[in-house]
Amino acid sequence: QKEVEQNSGPLSVPEGAIASLNCTYSDRGSQSFFWYRQYSGKSPELIMSIYSNGDKEDGRFTAQLNKASQYVSLLIRDSQPSDSATYLCAVIFQGGKLIFGQGTELSVKP
């Protein structure tokens, strides 16, 4: 089992739709979770962090965390073509190391 696993992409959604990105992780003791956005040829940009079970909203982005299921997701409402990028899930494992998933490529079609 991979330490941090994401949906295999690419994920294609029409403009204005909700994009749902999912991530599971193997360390039951993890407490800190992050979503990064990475445009082609650019470095990862932190867009969301979540530490408690439940939902956290920031504009069009909502991060959802379920520690019992070892599952974290990112919802993007009213998706725009500018949201087209690779989304990386990252989890701090016990010991303090930040582990990344392989990323899910999102394509928003006009």
Add this chain to the structure above:
Amino acid sequence: EAGVAQSPRYKIIEKRQSVAFWCNPISGHATLYWYQQILGQGPKLLIQFQNNGVVDDSQLPKDRFSAERLKGVDSTLKIQPAKLEDSAVYLCAYQGRNSYEQYFGPGTRLTVT
């Protein structure tokens, strides 16, 4: 990205040559990381510094990679000799002052031919 400067931005070398990358967390953050990101994968931690000291270098291929952080500010990462599989983007990151969040620099894209 504005909080971390990296250079060079691109580098092409032949296998068995040496290369060095430089990172400057402009705001002087205590914790600094080097990651390797191979195309199609997420970043992988190579080394973590806390001020001048190494916290974690368990995934650094020490037979060819070395890193240092003098005076707890700038850092350099060196590869000697380079292999084809070292072709990747090398990212420097710092940790936010009051959180576990990490912020990345623009990266150095290395191509080994």
